Amino acid sequence: MLPEAVARQIISDHERRPRGRGEIAGAPHVTLDNPGCGDQVTVWVQVEEGRLAGLSFTGRGCAISQSSASLLTQTLKGKTLEEVRALAAGYRAMVMGEAPPDPVLGDLVALAGVSRLHARRKCALLAWNALDAALVEARSA
Template sequence: MLPEALARQILQDHAAHPRGRGEIAGAPHAALDNPGCGDQVTVWARVEGGVLAGVRFAGRGCVISQASASLMTQALEGRTLEDARALAARFRAVVMGEAAPDPALGDLRALAGVSRLHARRRCALLAWRALDAALAGSGAGAGEGEPGRA
């Protein structure tokens, strides 16, 4: 687990200066919203040869949802689909309080504290659910996603 001050700093930095923001023209994407708090996110995923060659997002919302989307793009771009799915599963388990954060998550560990805040779990997982939907529509596991509920 990261020290609380460091985790807060990572989240604030990613929310204020998001990485991976912007769309990927022609790439499969999916849009989701969290009706409980108003967060919205669209995720684009380009898969080439079984590798996530591009992952980008656009959206608005709380620090947690936006930081999670930014961290996700950095953590997953360039990974094989199998590796990306395994990392996503570890991340989800940590956010849901089912597993302790492990160093393989890198800066994603900054979101581990969300597991104690049931209502904020949806914020942390919103972009990840949109990525799942985009990949499902791409034939990798394309299409244009319509806004949906998270």
Template sequence: MLPEALARQIISDHGEHPRGRGELAGARHAARDNPGCGDQVTVWVRVEEERLAELRFTGRGCVISQASASLMTQVLAGRSLAEVRDLAARYRAMVMGEAPPDPALGDLVAFAGVSRLHARRRCALLAWNALEAALAGG
């Protein structure tokens, strides 16, 4: 697990300066919003030969939802769909407090502390739910 100060720095950096932001022409996408707070994220994916060739997002929201989407684009792009689904399941389990931080998640372990903040779990999972829907064709 990352020291709390480093985790906050990673989340703050990605929340204020998100990577992977912007539409992706010709991509499948799924939009999701968090009715509890109004955050909105649209995830754009391009899949080639069972690999997540490119991943981007658009939307607005709190630092946690935007940082999670930003880091998701960095960690998952270029991976096989099997790897994407595995890492998404590991991330979800960590955020929900069902599993400890997993080094395979890289900087995404910065969100481990969100498991203690029940209202913020939805924020941390918003883009991931949209990704799941996009990969399912929705």
């Protein structure tokens, strides 16, 4: 686990200067809302030859939801769908408190503390749930 000050710095940096923000014209996308807090995230995906060739998001909300979306794009873009599934499973287990932070998650471990904040878990998983739905859309397109 990262020191708390480092984790806060990573989260703050991704909230203030999000990576992967923007639309991908013509790409499958899904918008999800968290009605409990008003967060909203749209995730766009481009899958080419079994790889996430394009991945972006737009949205509004708290530092957790927006930094999670930014980190998602930075971590997963270019990965194979198999790698995406494995990383997503590790991230979800960490956020839900079912597994310790795994160094393979890189800067995503900054969000490990969310596991102690049950109400914030939905914020941390919003973009990931939108990604899952967008990948289903991409498969059916």
